[in-house]
Amino acid sequence: MSPSPVYEATCTAPVNIAVVKYWGKRDTSLILPTNSSLSVTLSQDHLRSLTSARCITSGGADARDRLWLNGEEEEIKQGGRTERCLSEMRKMRKEFEASNSSLPRIADFPIHIASENNFPTAAGLASSASGLSALIATLSTLYALTPENGVSVSDLSRIARQGSGSACRSMFGGYVAWEMGLKDDGSDSVAVEVAPVEHWPDLHALILVVSDKKKGTPSTAGMQRTVATSALLQHRIKEVVPARMQRITTAIQKRDFDAFAEETMADSNQFHAVCLDTFPPIFYMNDVSRAVIQLVTELNRASVEKGEGVKAAYTYDAGPNAVLYVQEKDVKQVLELVLRYFPQTTESFPDPFNLGAKPASDVPQGFNKAVIPEHEVGAVARIIHTKVGDGPRVLAKEQSLLNAEGMPKSLK
Amino acid sequence: MSPSPVYEATCTAPVNIAVVKYWGKRDTSLILPTNSSLSVTLSQDHLRSLTSARCITSGGADARDRLWLNGEEEEIKQGGRTERCLSEMRKMRKEFEASNSSLPRIADFPIHIASENNFPTAAGLASSASGLSALIATLSTLYALTPENGVSVSDLSRIARQGSGSACRSMFGGYVAWEMGLKDDGSDSVAVEVAPVEHWPDLHALILVVSDKKKGTPSTAGMQRTVATSALLQHRIKEVVPARMQRITTAIQKRDFDAFAEETMADSNQFHAVCLDTFPPIFYMNDVSRAVIQLVTELNRASVEKGEGVKAAYTYDAGPNAVLYVQEKDVKQVLELVLRYFPQTTESFPDPFNLGAKPASDVPQGFNKAVIPEHEVGAVARIIHTKVGDGPRVLAKEQSLLNAEGMPKSLK
Numbered sequence: 001m002s003p004s005p006v007y008e009a010t011c012t013a014p015v016n017i018a019v020v021k022y023w024g025k026r027d028t029s030l031i032l033p034t035n036s037s038l039s040v041t042l043s044q045d046h047l048r049s050l051t052s053a054r055c056i057t058s059g060g061a062d063a064r065d066r067l068w069l070n071g072e073e074e075e076i077k078q079g080g081r082t083e084r085c086l087s088e089m090r091k092m093r094k095e096f097e098a099s100n101s102s103l104p105r106i107a108d109f110p111i112h113i114a115s116e117n118n119f120p121t122a123a124g125l126a127s128s129a130s131g132l133s134a135l136i137a138t139l140s141t142l143y144a145l146t147p148e149n150g151v152s153v154s155d156l157s158r159i160a161r162q163g164s165g166s167a168c169r170s171m172f173g174g175y176v177a178w179e180m181g182l183k184d185d186g187s188d189s190v191a192v193e194v195a196p197v198e199h200w201p202d203l204h205a206l207i208l209v210v211s212d213k214k215k216g217t218p219s220t221a222g223m224q225r226t227v228a229t230s231a232l233l234q235h236r237i238k239e240v241v242p243a244r245m246q247r248i249t250t251a252i253q254k255r256d257f258d259a260f261a262e263e264t265m266a267d268s269n270q271f272h273a274v275c276l277d278t279f280p281p282i283f284y285m286n287d288v289s290r291a292v293i294q295l296v297t298e299l300n301r302a303s304v305e306k307g308e309g310v311k312a313a314y315t316y317d318a319g320p321n322a323v324l325y326v327q328e329k330d331v332k333q334v335l336e337l338v339l340r341y342f343p344q345t346t347e348s349f350p351d352p353f354n355l356g357a358k359p360a361s362d363v364p365q366g367f368n369k370a371v372i373p374e375h376e377v378g379a380v381a382r383i384i385h386t387k388v389g390d391g392p393r394v395l396a397k398e399q400s401l402l403n404a405e406g407m408p409k410s411l412k
Numbered sequence: 413m414s415p416s417p418v419y420e421a422t423c424t425a426p427v428n429i430a431v432v433k434y435w436g437k438r439d440t441s442l443i444l445p446t447n448s449s450l451s452v453t454l455s456q457d458h459l460r461s462l463t464s465a466r467c468i469t470s471g472g473a474d475a476r477d478r479l480w481l482n483g484e485e486e487e488i489k490q491g492g493r494t495e496r497c498l499s500e501m502r503k504m505r506k507e508f509e510a511s512n513s514s515l516p517r518i519a520d521f522p523i524h525i526a527s528e529n530n531f532p533t534a535a536g537l538a539s540s541a542s543g544l545s546a547l548i549a550t551l552s553t554l555y556a557l558t559p560e561n562g563v564s565v566s567d568l569s570r571i572a573r574q575g576s577g578s579a580c581r582s583m584f585g586g587y588v589a590w591e592m593g594l595k596d597d598g599s600d601s602v603a604v605e606v607a608p609v610e611h612w613p614d615l616h617a618l619i620l621v622v623s624d625k626k627k628g629t630p631s632t633a634g635m636q637r638t639v640a641t642s643a644l645l646q647h648r649i650k651e652v653v654p655a656r657m658q659r660i661t662t663a664i665q666k667r668d669f670d671a672f673a674e675e676t677m678a679d680s681n682q683f684h685a686v687c688l689d690t691f692p693p694i695f696y697m698n699d700v701s702r703a704v705i706q707l708v709t710e711l712n713r714a715s716v717e718k719g720e721g722v723k724a725a726y727t728y729d730a731g732p733n734a735v736l737y738v739q740e741k742d743v744k745q746v747l748e749l750v751l752r753y754f755p756q757t758t759e760s761f762p763d764p765f766n767l768g769a770k771p772a773s774d775v776p777q778g779f780n781k782a783v784i785p786e787h788e789v790g791a792v793a794r795i796i797h798t799k800v801g802d803g804p805r806v807l808a809k810e811q812s813l814l815n816a817e818g819m820p821k822s823l824k
Binding site (some may be wrong): 225231232235236239240262265266269271272273274276277278279280283284287290293295301 | 475585630642643647648651675677678681682684686688689690691692693695698699705709713
């Protein structure tokens, strides 16, 4: 008797950090946003979710869909995001099987899913975008729902979106727009590639992880409070974002960092402005976040004055962490200035690009030293250095998180 | 020979704290605002500017206009705000003299002006509104440019406005609107009384003075940066403020504290939102300011849930200080909760109303203690407790800051 075939796939998917922010749903069930958004996909060499999925072909009557996150089993709730993504992918596989009689009938098998993030929760990075994107990428590989078989990445992004809005943007590498779409069924609310990583590969990202004692408002609840109470949000949605999407798309196409940085910083400011215009107000940035903004503002001011252009762009999501986008030519200088004002240890900043960056012994010409105080070790808890990267990757079966029985290789 | 007559006047004028904020000028020379605003005048029993002005009738050829602020002489700059106010008042006096031959001809005499604030600079309160208002009140008394002689307080407020925008609102007691006006010459940009202090006398104000290491953006420069760069400001000006002015006026007329508080807090939030939407962004609130907002938000949430209504309204000007408006019936409870989370010494909070307020030993029912940490002494540097009050007061000549020679009684 030949061994029964194994239906399994393992993929990784990246984190993305928006430069035009998603804030507000027009349909909370389908996760349809009130405005388009745009993000940079970050390299999976540093930050990624890794997911394995396997059809359980011989589990007997008690076999069922099961999920392990970072080695701990989680319930797959009916109507929850994992279940929603699973059932949408199954539906597509069934249609594919119906259209092609040579395909194995695997859509109805229970599935075991194991997923791990390589970034600690303490990093303060949302894992839902990379996690749901990895899930969809893995299921698409498992079910052969790929571009070769007529399923586009944008099609897949539509399903990822229903798992976690910004997950749709992690389905592509490089520079990615999530077009809000107009249809009620969400069929046109998908991610599209603005430019691949190869178009503008030298954009680095410095993630300054700022600790905050107080837990902020969860973004799901926060954004709907903004929709309900902010008088300024509608103006942002109707007037500001559409024009900004065009301008930043052009900036990316032209690799115009100054324009890219200006739109990125203005959009971050405006996102936090509408949070503050919410009632009760939502604060995500704290005094350390603000000090980072002041540092970047002063660096850029001094640099532009010297005719050297903008050096860094800050952006803040729903938390106090700063993400700085910097061109490769400037990354050592920016890093050294950051290290001067926000000192790190070799543990908290392991220098993954081996730049040998040291705290700047002096500030750039024209830079006003007094703009912010030099902080203590720990004000910025750690710095993650990464850069723009590619989209989800299919891994070899040796890298599966599941063993021969379809159970997680490591459990907590 | 009879002694030559003395032409001198001494007045005090109050501080006002806006509940609908003034932010942005459409004419920086005439100080014409981009939107109407509304404020509460605070009692001169606690905070006031005191100004004496005297015509120098016998000073010889070297007599000239002179000004002493808090005992130190300041230059009266040509085209500066003091000179502007002086020349406008002189012009009105000349017209008055021309219309009435029985009046003494005093308009052309040089003037000595001495002015003092009874609140320390460290209190972080802007003194320009009360200071310029006291100047205009004093000159109007000196020159008999009063309602009895056909000069209304709104007429005077038009001149005070040219000295310092928000000074126009300190010309009235109680609840005061500054109507932005439509005319290019600013003739209709004046303060009007919405309701006198007697209409709603039991509104208390707690000023929580928050120290900030970093000097914030000066408001004059800051507001024009917002006008130039914020995409949201125009929406605030055109759509939000006009409706809010109507709602808060109605709330004051009805003494509806819940509605008054809602508009006050929402407007403070939105003012700081447009500051954040400015490029580079302007931050006035810091982490302590934010903690005060969270304390008030939680107190109100718990109170509304019990059917007791809103207990306090926060508002923040161009700095980190909180001003809490509270009804008299609630002031001890609110104060005791504030003292629990932001401890004070007898020096930093001298309890001027003799409430015997002590840090609350417990929080109100339903209040989540964990909403913010209890802070150290000094996080809120001091608390000034005052309430709504009347407009400028004319004082007896014994209270003059000038001596028989027209020089300051006390100099630094």
